[in-house]
Amino acid sequence: MEIKSLDGIDKKVLYQAFVSAFAGYDAPTPDEAALQTMLARRGFNAAFSFGAFEGGELVSFTFNGTGLYNKIATAYDTGTGTIPEHRKQGLAKRIFIESKPVLISAGIKQYLLEVLQQNVKAVALYQSLGFETVREFDYYYAPASEIKPIQVTTDSSIELHEVSDPDAELFTTFQDFRPSWQNSFEAVQRRPNDFIIITATFKGRVIGYGILEPFSGDITQIAVEHSFRRNGIGTALLNRMLSLNRFGSVKMINIEKTCHSFRGLADSFDWKPAGSQYEMICKL
Template sequence: MKIRSLEKTEFETIFRAFSQAFADYEMQWNKAQLLTMLKRRGFVPELSFAAFDNEEIVAFTFNGIGVFNGKPTAYDTGTGTLKDYRGRGLATEIFETSLPYLKENNIEQYLLEVLQHNPKAISVYKKLSFETTRELNYFMQKNEKIDRRLKISGYSVEQLDTLNFESVSGFWDFYPTWQNDFQAIQRASEDFIFLGVFTGTKLIGYCIFEPDSGDITQIAVEKQHRRKGIGTLLLNEAIKFNKNDSIKIMNTDTQCISITEFLKTNNIPLKGKQFEMIKQL
């Protein structure tokens, strides 16, 4: 087996390996969804690496490249190993092979998220000097089970062509994770719907939604206008555009009680938890 970059690897080969590595995973992706995910997360083939057995990928790490917390960052967009090749340390070997190339390209840190119920992977990352920076929740619910009974008046909901990102960051209670930040949204802005709630001409809440996946990427309400049903109004409007049978909200900060309570009120349950981890390069 040889480890090399994915710079000259056809997408068909990448998709085949991804599908086989995650065949038993709760969520599944088709080709279009994988392409969208990779684009949104900043996938750079020449700085992503895989182990090849002959010409087939048997283990891989897709790296996204961008800026996080003001630092040039590589992000683990997807790491997987085919079932017959697990237990050989290939993921660690691929990661260590990538480090010199990342450093040569002035990457200062490596960021990833790992499911908390995967203690084996967490142990590996800790041995590689990753440190936990945040705990994250993710939520999911079928469209028809979301509580949509609330009716309010006095506000208008509009679909927006653009959104001034700087003007709405003051609505936040926590900083978005890699796949949900404005950098990710701008990479694939055509895949999102932007919704705003107004009182008169003043924007007081917004939602950024990906209809194909059912992913609510960001949803926030200005602090002085909370607990009036504005978040639920945005949620109900997003569901109208949803092409998926479920809504999901990935990677909210566990310390943010307001978003957890909001989703609970709308019957969107907690599905699992992740750790956000960073290694300084």
């Protein structure tokens, strides 16, 4: 068994390994183009991603993204999997251990991932490797037909507009929590043409926003200035994004569990969390 970088490995090889590793899971498997879009959004870096090869076949892998997170050079686990025939051999652990010196020598200071809370074995593995839980997230998922726009009345001076670029500095002041890696402004800027950005304005002043990836059904961010809350603005933004969705399902991933304002908004649509994740970090 050889552990090596995925730099130079054909995208079709990566896709086939991904499909084999995740076959039989509840979540639908993306097609090749959708996988490439997801990896690009998450900052996939083949040179700092690694796999286990048996007889030239990629049998286990970790796709890593790289970038800054909280202004710290970070590697992000954007997908780890092992094909069924090679599970229970400790390959994911071996890949992490053998890739760690490469990441450190490249100046990476921390390793970031999210893991489903119910995946007890994976959580225990990451803890044994030195990962610590930083935050807890909920995720929301439903068929698009089940989450419908609801009636809302807002001040006549409130208007919704589509804009081409997010004003990250302003939008950040509206947030109750820092977006996760895959929902960050950096992620949006990696694939800007994939997103629709909507602002809510009051007499020309931006007081809220939402970011949607319409062809995946992903509601990436939504927030309203604190002093303008409880005026139906969040509902209006979510309504608009639901109407612009072009996918068969709709989802919001990595909502901080302590964010009561968002939970209240989701409750108004009768949208309950589908599960929870831990955000974990290992200092390198």
